[in-house]
Each structure stands twice: as structure tokens, then as C-alpha cells.
Amino acid sequence: MIQTEKVLEFDRIKKMWSELALTEWAKEKIRDTSLCMSESELMAKQRETSEARELLEKNGNPPLVSLSGIRECVQTAVKGGCLSISQLEDVEKALVAVMRLKSYLSRSKQWEISLAYYEENLDYLDNLKEAIGQQIRNGRIDDNASKDLKSFRDEIERNERRMRERADAVIRANKESLSDSFSTLRNGHICIPVKKEYKYKIKGNVIDKSSTGSTVFIEPSSVGKYYEALQVLRVNEENEEHRILYSLSAMAADYGEILEQNISMIEKLDFIFSKGKLSLEYDGTEPKINTERYIRLEDGRHPLMALTECVPLQFEIGKSFDGVVITGPNTGGKTVAIKTVALNCMMAQCGLHVACKKAEICMNSNFLCDIGDGQNISENLSTFSAHMMNVLEILKRVNKDSLVIMDELGSGTDPTEGMGIAVAILEELQRSESLFLVTTHYPEVKQYADKKSRIKNAKMTFDKESLKPLYQLVIGEAGESCAFYIAGKMGMPEEMLKTAMKAAYGNDEIPEDLKQVVSKNHLENKRVCGIQKRKRRSRGAQKTQEFQLGDSVLVYPDKKIGIICRTANEKGVLRVQMADRKIWINHKRIKLYVAAEKLYPDDYDFSIIFDSVKNRKLRHQVDRGKTIEEEITIDD
Incomplete structure (x- = not known):
């Protein structure tokens, strides 16, 4: 059922429907909605949807609320627990909503x-x-909730006022000993800030000190005597508040059964009104339900498509024929047509209105669908294999009360064999006595349908002039692929079209309404850029760029600067002095940066740059005619 819902896009309908509900119970019921198999129960569900829509139109949206957490509150109270202030306020809000x-x-x-x-x-x-409204207000228990609570809170207020007065009196009497001129609350005690050096001057208890230790916070003795009394009063206040909360919780528990009934009724009404709201979303209609295996849609629409995009669908099946074979050009709306029929039928059997002007819907035991290419990469199944696996599963489950829809019957394999398989599937569907809608391109399947009394051909109309589909279903006529018309209109020459028609039908006779168009067609060769091959040289003819000793060059790809210290050999490899080392590199990887003639005089001695001090001394001795025993080392 879940897979079928996804194929027919009923899962999207459910999502849209769920967003119109407020309570979690209603949302969960929407998610779990499935086909209703009882005729009387289904008719009652349809009546609920119609009445909900009528009330919405006449009286506006009902004042429903989400009731989040209310059932848990009631259960806590029934079990003898004490509800918090916020929970009791939620109960009150729920009762206001009721x-x-x-x-x-x-x-x-x-x-x-x-x-x-x-x-x-x-x-x-x-x-x-x-009771809740009088005793709890603005997130707290009201002072007047009980006489004792009022008395305790008044006494607490008087004590706190006296403590402040005593603290202020001490501050006025000891200004020079204090860090600040006001009292403060530390650990529940009213204290005054006293300089460290004067802490023994003020009678009282040290409660706290500052982070630097220069100030101590002292509760004066005249203040402290009220503290114990204040603590007792606060305990009494807290006990009285708990008594009031327990009393209200017990009262809620006494009404627990009625509260549960209220919650259940609100959730049920939320579910019912969500169906009415959904009907208004797509301008639905209550269908007539039957068990006579008859479906008729008047001005049917796909509920997820905008009204302006829909071409109304006229459809009928079940009285004089049980199967419909729809043919026509690609993008002509065949798949949308069969999905529109199946989706509206599924919605009707779930208690929802259908997107039609009028509709008669039969109840179905199941909906069996094969739509989409079905390719399963994880199981290494081709499109045809996946189709066949799905089709065979459908044929195992089909019965006389099934509604079957199949898209592109027999596609994905050799046309001749695919056609034979399509016919075999139609034979099996006929034998099952189910209602079925299939789409196909095979002309042999159309011919097969013509010979069967319980199968009707149908076509999606196509405008041959504008080459645009009209998205209208006509039952009783076989459709054309219109491939030759489209090819001719798009510019295919007459000779090519004749070749195509002869290959397809055994003759090359072009229809009269197409002759005048294709006779003017011809293919013009358009000039395109040719491929330019690179010029190839023999290895002997290759030349290297000539670099001179001392040239400053860029070394690629890093574009670091170096100096030529040995010119290229027969293989085009040079020696380059880098900042920290010498490297051998092909001439193709360097580029002249500054020529040596711009950097050095004509008679410049490059050994100053490239030779070691030791080698230069030995060379100097050789030049003066001296015999040396040491070897001059050449850095390679």
C-alpha cells in the first residue's frame, strides 16, 4: 500500500492533508489512513467530509486547538499526582476551547x-x-486563592519591609564604615556592604564578602531576628500553595473521564474538519460510492495540479467494458490521465472528496500500479526486468475487485517481443475480471483491443498543426504516435520520410495532409569549424631555444628566478643556478626573464658567480703558467 501511495502521489495528498490538522492524534490518523473496505462505513466517512466542508463554508473555521500535553495532564491527575501551575493553566485553556x-x-x-x-x-x-481561573492567574497562584495564603503573603511582605527599614537605619548610622549606601540580598539575607576594617563595628553575622576581600556583607542583628520568622512564613506559604495545587488536581481527577471524552471528541472533530479543509483546497466533490465495479468521472482533475493547468478528464469504465488501452504521442498526458483516475478512486475510498465535477466510484480491494521505469540499480535490474518483476507481482495479486494501472505496457525490450508480452498481460487481466487502464505505443495492441468486446481503445488528442498535445482523453478511438507528422513538420525531407514509412508499414505513401509540407523540406549542410591538426616535426628537425650563459630565467611551474650557468646540451637540458642550489632542467620549462647582455659587461667573468673560491684560485694559478697537483672540481 505504501509503495502504491507513493506511485500515485497519495503520500503528497496525505502530507497536504496532515498540515490542515492541529492535534497529534489527527495527524497520526491521517498518516495511517488506508482503504476502507466497508461500504456503509465509507459512506459515513464521505458524509462526514461533506458536512465538515458545508460547516466551514457557512460558519467559518471551528475554534480547534492542538491540545498538546493535555491528555498527559489528565492522566497524571487521575493517578493522584500534583499538576503544576502551567499544567493547570493548560487544562483551563482546553476547557475554554471546549x-x-x-x-x-x-x-x-x-x-x-x-x-x-x-x-x-x-x-x-x-x-x-x-476554580482554576480564580486561583491561578498570570502563571502564579493568586493571593486570594485562600485566606491562609493571603495571610501568609501579607505577613511575609510586612517582615520584608521591616527588614529593609532596619537595614536602612543601620546604613544611615554608619555611613563612614560602608562601601555603598544601600543594602543588598546575599544568600537570602538582607546585608549591608561594610569596609573590611570596620567589620567589628557593625553587630551581626558576616554572610559573604567581595571578590577582592575589601568588603564584607553583614546581616545586622536587628535584621537577623526577622529572618527566622520569614523562613517559617515562606514554608507555610509553600505548603499552602501545594495544598491548593493538590486540591485543583484532585478536582481535575474527579472530572478525568469527562476530560478524556472532551479530548477524544476534539481530536475526532479535528480529523473530520481536516477532510473538509482539504476538499476546499482542491475544490472537491463527494463521489457516489458503489460496489458494482463502475467508475465515471466528469471533469476529473489531478488534485495536485493547479486548476489553470488541468484539462478536465471525462472517463468511464465498468459497464460495457472493463479495460482501457490508451495510446497517443509522448507528453500527451497518458500517464497523468491514468494516475488521475486511480488517485481519485483511492482518495474516495479513504473517505476524501474527489477532484471532479461529478463522480461515481466503485470500491476496490486493492490498487495495483506499474508506473515509471522501475530500474533498480542495487539489484542490478534493467528497466524491462524491473517492469516484468512488478507486472508478475501484480498478476499474482489481482482479482475481480482490483483496479490496475500500467504505463508503457511491454516497453523496454525488442518491439516484437514486447508487443507479444503486452498482449499476454492483457489476456491475463481480462481473465481476472478486474478493471484496468494501460498505456502503450504498440499498434498491434490497439488492434488486439479492437477485437475484444470488454476492452476499449482510447486516445489522447494531439493538434497536428501546432504539434502540441491537447490532453483530452477520447474513449473508443485508438490514438496515433504522430511521429511521422512531428518529423515532417519539424523539417524531415520527403525521401527520408518515405524510407521511414516503408520500414514501418511496408509502403512509402505519404498522407495528403503531410505531402505539401514535406515536399518543401530539405537538409542544408551547415558549415562547422574543422579540426586543426598540429604540425609535426622530425626529431632531428627539433630546435631548442638558445640561452646564453648568465641569462636570468623563470623556472616553471613555480616561476622562480634562476641564472643559466651551463648552456643546453644536445638533449636540450641546461644547468640553472637557483637561490639555494643548482639544477638540471629541460629548456621547455624555462623562459627568458632578462638577457645576460643587459645584466653583465661583455668581458664579465662568470666564474665569480658559479665557481667556488678554491676552484677560482687553482684556475688563476694555471692561467699564470704554474703547475698544480690538485684537481679542479666541476660541480655537476
């Missing part, structure tokens, strides 16, 4: 819509709502 929803449904009774009478199943528990 009251508003009850009022909404009560007003709706004037139109005598049965859905409005769900109002009688709601009880907003005025006693509980008022």
Missing part, C-alpha cells in the same frame, strides 16, 4: 447538519474552569 467549540457547533445546528450535534458530547466543566 466551550468555544461547543458554541460553534450549537450555532451550526440551525442548518440541521448532523455533524453539529457532536456538540452534545462536549462538556466544558464550568466549575473546574472557574
Whole structure:
């Protein structure tokens, strides 16, 4: 079912539907919605959807709320737990929502819509709502929630005021001993900031000190005597608050069963109204449900397509024929047509309205689909293999109450064999007595359908002048691929078209309405740029760029600068002096940067740069005619 929902895009319908619900229960029920197999139950579901839509149109959106966490609150209270202030406020908000929803449904009774009478199943528990509202306000227990609580809080306020007054009196009397002229609260005690050197001057308890240690925070003795009394009062206040919360929680527990009923009713109404909202989204209609294996759609649309993009579909199957074979050009809307039929039928059997002007829908035991190329790389299946695996699975599960749709029947293999397989599949579908819609390009399949009384050919219309599909389904006529018309209109010459027609049909006779067009067609050879081959030289003819001793060059790819210290040999390899070493490199990897003649005089002695001091001395001695026993080392 999940795979079929995805193929037919019912999963997208569910997503759109779920976004219109508020409660988690309704969203979960939408996700779990499946085909309804009871005729009476399905008719009741359709009636609910229609009434919800009618109420939405006449009375606007109902005041539904999400009820997040309310059921958990009620369960906690029933088990004897104490609800927090925020939880009790949530219960109160839920009861307010119940009251508003009850009022909404009560007003709706004037139109005598049965859905409005769900109002009688709601009880907003005025006693509980008022009790919570009176004792809890703005996120805290109200002072007037009880006499004792008021008394404790008043006494706490008086004590805190006296403590401040005593602290202020000490500050006024000891200004020169203090770091600041105001009291502060430290660890729950009212303290005054006293300079370290005067801490023994102020009677009281040291509660804290500053980070530098230069200031100590002292609770004066005149203040401290109130602290213990204040702590007792706060314990009493806390105990009284807990008593009030337990009392309200117990009251909620007493009404636990009614609260659960309210929650369940709101969730149910949320689900029902979400169906009405969805119907308004795509302007749906309640279909007539039958078990007579008959489907008729008048002005059918795909619910996920914009109204402006849809060409209304007229479709009928089940009375005089059980199967439809749809043919026509590619991009002509064949796949959209069969998906529109199947998707509307699936929606109807899930209790939703259909995207049609009028519709009669039969109940189906299952929906069996083979759409898309189905190629499965992970299982190493080709398009045809995947198709066949899916088709065989469909044939195992099909029965007389199934609705089957197959796209491009027998495609993905040799045309002759594919045609034979397509016919065999149609024979098997006929034998099952199911309702089926298939699309194909095989002319032999069209001829086969013509000979069968319970199968009808159908075509998607095509405008031969504009070469555009019209997306209209015509049952009772076989469609054409229109390939020759499209090729001729697009400029295929007459001779090529004759060759194509002879190969396809055994004769090269071109239809009259196409002759005038193709007779003017011819192929013009357009000039395109030719390939330019590089000039090849023999190895002996290759020349190296001549670099001179002392030339400054760039060494690629890093573009570092070096100096030629030995010119190229017969292989075009040079010696280059880099900043930190000498390297051998092919002449193709260097580029002249500055010529030696611009850097050095004509008689410049390059041995100053390239030779070691030792070698230069030995060469100097040789030049003066001296005999030397040491060898002059050449750096290679």
C-alpha cells in the first residue's frame, strides 16, 4: 500500500492533508489512513467530509486547538499526582476551547447538519474552569486563592519591609564604615556592604564578602531576628500553595473521564474538519460510492495540479467494458490521465472528496500500479526486468475487485517481443475480471483491443498543426504516435520520410495532409569549424631555444628566478643556478626573464658567480703558467 501511495502521489495528498490538522492524534490518523473496505462505513466517512466542508463554508473555521500535553495532564491527575501551575493553566485553556467549540457547533445546528450535534458530547466543566481561573492567574497562584495564603503573603511582605527599614537605619548610622549606601540580598539575607576594617563595628553575622576581600556583607542583628520568622512564613506559604495545587488536581481527577471524552471528541472533530479543509483546497466533490465495479468521472482533475493547468478528464469504465488501452504521442498526458483516475478512486475510498465535477466510484480491494521505469540499480535490474518483476507481482495479486494501472505496457525490450508480452498481460487481466487502464505505443495492441468486446481503445488528442498535445482523453478511438507528422513538420525531407514509412508499414505513401509540407523540406549542410591538426616535426628537425650563459630565467611551474650557468646540451637540458642550489632542467620549462647582455659587461667573468673560491684560485694559478697537483672540481 505504501509503495502504491507513493506511485500515485497519495503520500503528497496525505502530507497536504496532515498540515490542515492541529492535534497529534489527527495527524497520526491521517498518516495511517488506508482503504476502507466497508461500504456503509465509507459512506459515513464521505458524509462526514461533506458536512465538515458545508460547516466551514457557512460558519467559518471551528475554534480547534492542538491540545498538546493535555491528555498527559489528565492522566497524571487521575493517578493522584500534583499538576503544576502551567499544567493547570493548560487544562483551563482546553476547557475554554471546549466551550468555544461547543458554541460553534450549537450555532451550526440551525442548518440541521448532523455533524453539529457532536456538540452534545462536549462538556466544558464550568466549575473546574472557574476554580482554576480564580486561583491561578498570570502563571502564579493568586493571593486570594485562600485566606491562609493571603495571610501568609501579607505577613511575609510586612517582615520584608521591616527588614529593609532596619537595614536602612543601620546604613544611615554608619555611613563612614560602608562601601555603598544601600543594602543588598546575599544568600537570602538582607546585608549591608561594610569596609573590611570596620567589620567589628557593625553587630551581626558576616554572610559573604567581595571578590577582592575589601568588603564584607553583614546581616545586622536587628535584621537577623526577622529572618527566622520569614523562613517559617515562606514554608507555610509553600505548603499552602501545594495544598491548593493538590486540591485543583484532585478536582481535575474527579472530572478525568469527562476530560478524556472532551479530548477524544476534539481530536475526532479535528480529523473530520481536516477532510473538509482539504476538499476546499482542491475544490472537491463527494463521489457516489458503489460496489458494482463502475467508475465515471466528469471533469476529473489531478488534485495536485493547479486548476489553470488541468484539462478536465471525462472517463468511464465498468459497464460495457472493463479495460482501457490508451495510446497517443509522448507528453500527451497518458500517464497523468491514468494516475488521475486511480488517485481519485483511492482518495474516495479513504473517505476524501474527489477532484471532479461529478463522480461515481466503485470500491476496490486493492490498487495495483506499474508506473515509471522501475530500474533498480542495487539489484542490478534493467528497466524491462524491473517492469516484468512488478507486472508478475501484480498478476499474482489481482482479482475481480482490483483496479490496475500500467504505463508503457511491454516497453523496454525488442518491439516484437514486447508487443507479444503486452498482449499476454492483457489476456491475463481480462481473465481476472478486474478493471484496468494501460498505456502503450504498440499498434498491434490497439488492434488486439479492437477485437475484444470488454476492452476499449482510447486516445489522447494531439493538434497536428501546432504539434502540441491537447490532453483530452477520447474513449473508443485508438490514438496515433504522430511521429511521422512531428518529423515532417519539424523539417524531415520527403525521401527520408518515405524510407521511414516503408520500414514501418511496408509502403512509402505519404498522407495528403503531410505531402505539401514535406515536399518543401530539405537538409542544408551547415558549415562547422574543422579540426586543426598540429604540425609535426622530425626529431632531428627539433630546435631548442638558445640561452646564453648568465641569462636570468623563470623556472616553471613555480616561476622562480634562476641564472643559466651551463648552456643546453644536445638533449636540450641546461644547468640553472637557483637561490639555494643548482639544477638540471629541460629548456621547455624555462623562459627568458632578462638577457645576460643587459645584466653583465661583455668581458664579465662568470666564474665569480658559479665557481667556488678554491676552484677560482687553482684556475688563476694555471692561467699564470704554474703547475698544480690538485684537481679542479666541476660541480655537476
